[in-house]
Amino acid sequence: MSELKRTPLHAAHLKAGARMAPFAGWRMPVAYGSQIDEHHAVRRTAGMFDVSHMTIVDAAGPGAKAYLQRLLANDVARLDRRRGRFDCTALYSCMLDDRGGILDDLIVYRFAGDSYRLIVNAGTRDKDLAWLDDQVAGFNVDLTERKDLAMIAVQGPEARRVVAPLAPGEADVGALLPFTAVHAGGWMLARTGYTGEDGLEIMLPEQQAEAFWDALREHGVVPCGLGARDTLRLEAGMNLYGQDMDESVTPLECGLKWTVDFGGDRGFTGRRALEERLRAGASRVQAGLILQGRGVLRSGYPVASPAGEGVVTSGTFSPTLGRAIALARVPAGTGNPCHVFIRGRKLPVRVVKPPFVRNGSILVDLEPDD
Amino acid sequence: MSDIPENLKYTRDHEWIAETDDGTAVVGITDHAQEALGDLVFVELPEMHRDVETGDVCAVVESVKAASDVYSPVAGNIAEVNLALDESPELVNADPYGEGWLFRMTPASPADLEELLDAQAYERVLAEMDD
Numbered sequence: 134m135s136e137l138k139r140t141p142l143h144a145a146h147l148k149a150g151a152r153m154a155p156f157a158g159w160r161m162p163v164a165y166g167s168q169i170d171e172h173h174a175v176r177r178t179a180g181m182f183d184v185s186h187m188t189i190v191d192a193a194g195p196g197a198k199a200y201l202q203r204l205l206a207n208d209v210a211r212l213d214r215r216r217g218r219f220d221c222t223a224l225y226s227c228m229l230d231d232r233g234g235i236l237d238d239l240i241v242y243r244f245a246g247d248s249y250r251l252i253v254n255a256g257t258r259d260k261d262l263a264w265l266d267d268q269v270a271g272f273n274v275d276l277t278e279r280k281d282l283a284m285i286a287v288q289g290p291e292a293r294r295v296v297a298p299l300a301p302g303e304a305d306v307g308a309l310l311p312f313t314a315v316h317a318g319g320w321m322l323a324r325t326g327y328t329g330e331d332g333l334e335i336m337l338p339e340q341q342a343e344a345f346w347d348a349l350r351e352h353g354v355v356p357c358g359l360g361a362r363d364t365l366r367l368e369a370g371m372n373l374y375g376q377d378m379d380e381s382v383t384p385l386e387c388g389l390k391w392t393v394d395f396g397g398d399r400g401f402t403g404r405r406a407l408e409e410r411l412r413a414g415a416s417r418v419q420a421g422l423i424l425q426g427r428g429v430l431r432s433g434y435p436v437a438s439p440a441g442e443g444v445v446t447s448g449t450f451s452p453t454l455g456r457a458i459a460l461a462r463v464p465a466g467t468g469n470p471c472h473v474f475i476r477g478r479k480l481p482v483r484v485v486k487p488p489f490v491r492n493g494s495i496l497v498d499l500e501p502d503d
Numbered sequence: 504m505s506d507i508p509e510n511l512k513y514t515r516d517h518e519w520i521a522e523t524d525d526g527t528a529v530v531g532i533t534d535h536a537q538e539a540l541g542d543l544v545f546v547e548l549p550e551m552h553r554d555v556e557t558g559d560v561c562a563v564v565e566s567v568k569a570a571s572d573v574y575s576p577v578a579g580n581i582a583e584v585n586l587a588l589d590e591s592p593e594l595v596n597a598d599p600y601g602e603g604w605l606f607r608m609t610p611a612s613p614a615d616l617e618e619l620l621d622a623q624a625y626e627r628v629l630a631e632m633d634d
């Protein structure tokens with residue numbers, strides 16, 4: 134077992150009394166106190182996450198666009214359209230293998246010209262870098278891992294207002310549109326996130342990370358750990374790689390068909406396999422579940438309905454709903470009634486379409502009439 | 504540093520046991536256990552009047568993060584369960600040795616309670632875990 138890696142904010146976490154745990158080869162904060170309080174802070178005001186463990190890769194060169202158009206299931210050509218006055222735009226995509234299996238999910242940002250930045254998962258770093266290198270043959274593109282950058286996500290309805298005076302002067306985060314970014318003073322500030330709230334993901338030189346973190350704290354931003362990050366993303370209906378999807382699953386089976394761009398004849402890796410599956414009709418799909426009684430849903434719990442059997446891929450207790458919620462992989466056509474098995478007991482769940490929560494509001498019907 | 508009251512008995516599974524004057528024993532999870540689990544959101548309590556053996560799973564405490572079994576510290580019969588936890592599982596976090604108790608049992612053999620760890624021995628269990 135190799136030594137766990139530490140982010141530039143490690144000392145700050147210990148100082149704040151974080152409970153630390155191993156995650157994807159890193160020593161990361163799980164929670165600083167109550168993870169439910171941290172969750173509510175993001176839904177109601179603003180919270181911040183150290184996400185410096187994530188892997189940042191820059192792709193630059195005249196062949197970068199063509200390379201990414203083959204590598205990614207979503208089409209980076211969409212990033213050529215300016216959004217408002219912002220020329221730095223972001224796109225969510227899966228990276229597939231030849232069978233259409235998901236190697237990873239990522240965010241790709243386009244800077245001016247031929248320059249792109251990919252944010253991939255920490256747990257898949259080695260596999261991803263090997264795949265990126267492997268696929269680069271024939272394209273004029275340079276790949277550079279940016280280990281020199283820290284990354285802090287500031288999320289919540291007040292996030293941009295709080296960050297504005299603390300960011301490099303020329304970065305007008307108040308004017309950013311969703312999925313756009315600004316580059317200023319060696320920082321990149323993007324209006325993206327993994328919580329279902331407004332907010333920013335900020336990449337900055339690692340030497341400046343702790344001072345920025347401390348300044349955010351002084352402005353009332355609540356430090357949040359991986360625990361709250363998981364409940365927030367699950368309420369927002371966002372997949373976690375390695376749990377809701379992996380190489381054995383295509384985007385069609387985990388609710389990500391909308392991220393695959395079949396337009397034109399762009400030959401992205403995995404396209405043929407996905408098209409075959411589309412013709413055959415997906416047999417498994419993703420559904421959201423809400424437990425009707427008391428208890429907590431957990432990954433691996435069996436799901437049963439008249440349509441057949443499925444399984445919970447991510448489950449938790451939703452602090453916003455006050456109920457257990459889950460993402461599940463179920464047979465196509467699964468609806469209500471539906472049940473899960475918790476420690477051998479069959480309990481009713483309600484099947485819903487995720488997300489459960491967006492921008493502080495509950496989007497699912499908790500007390501349906503039917 | 505977690506709180507380990509002197510007047511209680513403990514198990515290696517991070518449960519505490521309080522002997523009472525009427526011969527019953529109250530069982531809960533330790534401060535260390537509640538802290539490690541994080542925010543509790545659900546407690547599955549044992550059935551009333553159920554006979555249990557030492558080590559039987561008789562309750563489950565679930566935090567946002569994980570589900571954890573609670574074992575019967577000795578053989579006996581379940582005499583009472585803390586129904587307040589149905590509505591307020593967070594009592595276990597706020598007051599693990601008080602309002603956050605889980606259940607009360609009548610030990611089959613009161614002498615079994617003497618076999619449990621005292622506060623010093625439980626403190627050593629925690630210290631060994633840190634090594």
